[in-house]
Amino acid sequence: MPTRTATPPLARRPAASAKSEQRIRDILRVGREVFAEKGFERATTTEIAQRLGISEATVFTYFRGKRELCVRVIGDWYDEIIATMEAGLPREQPVRAQLDFFIHTHMRLFLIQGTGLCALVLSEGRSKGQALGESFLPFQRRYTAPLMDLLARGQANGEVRADMPLRVLRPMVLGPMEHILWEAVAQAGKAIDIGATATALSAMLWSAIAAPDAELAVLRQLRADVSQALAQAGKR
Amino acid sequence: MPTRTATPPLARRPAASAKSEQRIRDILRVGREVFAEKGFERATTTEIAQRLGISEATVFTYFRGKRELCVRVIGDWYDEIIATMEAGLPREQPVRAQLDFFIHTHMRLFLIQGTGLCALVLSEGRSKGQALGESFLPFQRRYTAPLMDLLARGQANGEVRADMPLRVLRPMVLGPMEHILWEAVAQAGKAIDIGATATALSAMLWSAIAAPDAELAVLRQLRADVSQALAQAGKR
Amino acid sequence: MPTRTATPPLARRPAASAKSEQRIRDILRVGREVFAEKGFERATTTEIAQRLGISEATVFTYFRGKRELCVRVIGDWYDEIIATMEAGLPREQPVRAQLDFFIHTHMRLFLIQGTGLCALVLSEGRSKGQALGESFLPFQRRYTAPLMDLLARGQANGEVRADMPLRVLRPMVLGPMEHILWEAVAQAGKAIDIGATATALSAMLWSAIAAPDAELAVLRQLRADVSQALAQAGKR
Amino acid sequence: MPTRTATPPLARRPAASAKSEQRIRDILRVGREVFAEKGFERATTTEIAQRLGISEATVFTYFRGKRELCVRVIGDWYDEIIATMEAGLPREQPVRAQLDFFIHTHMRLFLIQGTGLCALVLSEGRSKGQALGESFLPFQRRYTAPLMDLLARGQANGEVRADMPLRVLRPMVLGPMEHILWEAVAQAGKAIDIGATATALSAMLWSAIAAPDAELAVLRQLRADVSQALAQAGKR
DNA sequence: CATGAATGAGACTTCATTCAT
DNA sequence: AATGAATGAAGTCTCATTCAT
DSSP states (O other): OOOOOOOOOOOOOOOOOHHHHHHHHHHHHHHHHHHHHHHHHHOOHHHHHHHHTSOHHHHHHHSSSHHHHHHHHHHHHHHHHHHHHHHHOOTTSOHHHHHHHHHHHHHHHIIIIIHHHHHHHHHHHOOOSSSSTTTTHHHHHHHHHHHHHHHHHHHHTTSBOSSSOHHHHHHHHHHHHHHHHHHHHHTTTSOOOHHHHHHHHHHHHHHHHBOHHHHHHHHHHHHHHHHHHHHHHHHO | OOOOOSSOOOOOOOOOOHHHHHHHHHHHHHHHHHHHHHHHHHOOHHHHHHHHTSOHHHHHHHSSSHHHHHHHHHHHHHHHHHHHHHHHOOTTSOHHHHHHHHHHHHHHHIIIIIHHHHHHHHHHHOOSSSSSGGGGHHHHHHHHHHHHHHHHHHHHTTSBOSSSOHHHHHHHHHHHHHHHHHHHHHTTTSOOOHHHHHHHHHHHHHHHHBOOOHHHHHHHHHHHHHHHHHHHHHHO | OOOOOOOOOOOOOOOOOHHHHHHHHHHHHHHHHHHHHHHHHHOOHHHHHHHHTSOHHHHHHHSSSHHHHHHHHHHHHHHHHHHHHHHHOOTTSOHHHHHHHHHHHHHHHIIIIIHHHHHHHHHHHOOOSSSSTTTTHHHHHHHHHHHHHHHHHHHHHTSBOSSSOHHHHHHHHHHHHHHHHHHHHHTTTSOOOHHHHHHHHHHHHHHHHBOHHHHHHHHHHHHHHHHHHHHHHHHO | OOOOOSSOOOOOOOOOOHHHHHHHHHHHHHHHHHHHHHHHHHOOHHHHHHHHTSOHHHHHHHSSSHHHHHHHHHHHHHHHHHHHHHHHOOTTSOHHHHHHHHHHHHHHHIIIIIHHHHHHHHHHHOOSSSSSGGGGHHHHHHHHHHHHHHHHHHHHHTSBOSSSOHHHHHHHHHHHHHHHHHHHHHTTTSOOOHHHHHHHHHHHHHHHHBOOOHHHHHHHHHHHHHHHHHHHHHHO
């Protein structure tokens, strides 16, 4: 029976095509910039459109709204870093090496251009209300999955101390990095030596989470390996 | 957009009196609540006034604007936690005990009421945009001063490893706590055992930053050297 | 537990006062004009504000939104006509006379300035969706209550035919009036003689809904009464 | 706002061909659906295009704009019902039977599919604003022509009372039906028994408009006179 | 022909802020 | 000292309509 019902405004999204996909990429790119710089509230669709030199209406042709755009921006960014992390993680090596990789990669990824987005996720990920909230938990979980996994494997094979639950180990690893990244953003300009910092961090963290015996054992093994390697090298 | 003039139309500030000071305290108290709950952008002067049952205009009688109020709110909060921290720190005890106190106190202070504010500081502290800006760095520095101090003393008397600069030790201490607090806020409701968590954290952290014994120290240095050398080699 | 929740925008309605009540009346008056002229969709808050020479924001200070304003406009109008109708209905007289009053009053009320609003109610009263719908059923019922009541009493005392349910009698009464009023609006300008039309309508309707015998009885009584009245009058 | 120019940028109208005529029919068909469901303002060209699986631009290839399309939709619908009515009317039978046919047919036509359109005509037919405007009066007149005709013939041959002008008889017939149809639409779902309702309506209406017999006629005239006299007296 | 794509114009709404009283 | 009242400025979003391909 036909009666005037309030229909949710019909989507008018253009079909996938070379041109429209380029537009979407453009908007996502600039959207990422603006959201990263300004945060969700202070970012405006007007600015995003202006930076691209297009009409604001065009933005809404491709995205249902500001919120949806922002969710896509963050989702895409997560997809990127998740892919990078999973692709590079040296799962065949000792857990210690994997952690090292994780830390170096995390620092690098976030500093390169993700700091604003990181801030975005952190500050908007809350807000149970309606803006953004909740959408990112799955991403967050997927991103930290490799870390949780390697820690678990470390506990299983004795490399990582088993007297602390993962729930406590995780913040030990992620927390310091986030803190450093925040600082880096706050005092933008004063560049930090990512590599060195990551290495130092990794070393200290390992002291905290390694199985006491294991660390000694591993280090002794390292000394032996290096000695031998040197010896081998000397022969040539 | 109204460019900020050199001489802003300074609101008639009421003379200090018992009554007006009470007003100011009220506004600051409720302002703290609202900013903590909603964040800077989503908080409204309307709500602050309504919760107090006063007119919005009154808020502007005592504070030049929303931004100024928020800065005062955060400043006052910092003053409080700085005072609490400095008052309680057992400086005569071993550094290990002081760190323990710091961690427990920090967790407690932030969870009790400050989480929202913590979020506020973190997410608004940046914002190259314009709101709030770098107002909080001095506070942040004052707050972490006791921590930096105790770590330095620890390095001086041999309790804390001296092979890492304070710049790196600090995030090791603060980072995990922040991370845990974020989580606690994100999944509000699921209360965490602050005491237990703080104790666990403290123990692990100590493993990371305590001065190692001899063999370990040497071996760790070796590892660091090799790692660094490898990293350098990798760059070429 | 304080977490950023999405609060429905706080109402900022000024307290009741001579001035604000005048404003509210002004807005309702002009709102009534505009909604009546344009219908809900084509009416704009901009126009309402402009006609009053006030800022659009002021309108929203007193009414939560366009919809709420429109509902108030219609509600107030219903209140007026309901009051007028109930106040004048001569309940002590025969049902025939009451019907006559109802018809004359209805025509007069709607033509004076209600036609636009009548249209508004009719066309927006539908739309189950979200705009306006449903809000008016109670009003509609209250307005038609006196009519239903007098018809029922007529059926009870034998003045009105009892072989048709009220459900069918009601449209017989209201329908023709609505139709005439629509026409009057459509060809605005060509004024109609309300009184004469109402009288004619009333007469025909009575033929349709009177109890066959009753009509004859009543008419004969009328003739007798008039005769006697004339005779009385002639004596003076 | 784009003022309507004297020579509107007339869309390239495709030449008449089998294919393009099918297109036009499709658009009109779906346009009728959408306008009927949503009303003029809430209907969107987007939705019409989407339901047909064609581009929005195509709609504008065949129709100058939303308004023109709507006018065509309503016009076509009128043509249909006018044709149906004229084709079936049993002009050789007594007027009473013809009226019966008219009522039954009207109810059936409007309920089956036309209620939305009826609403559309009624609510958009007015609108001093600008949309749609007075385009439909001619249609309305053509549609009611058969009714007017049969009533006139009834008056001529003594079946219908001659003491009331057609101008008053017409709303007596059309009004109740419209009212019932409105209600039926408002409480969509609760289906009504069209046949029974139409029969009841027809019977009552006939009581109202049939030529009365002698005594009744005289008495009614008396009543009308007295009533009129009273009304006149009341004005002084 | 058909359409993908873009957009101008405008709608409603929110909120920090001012000022006369 | 307090506030009732008003508003400028801005923001998000919708939609009929155009035009190059």
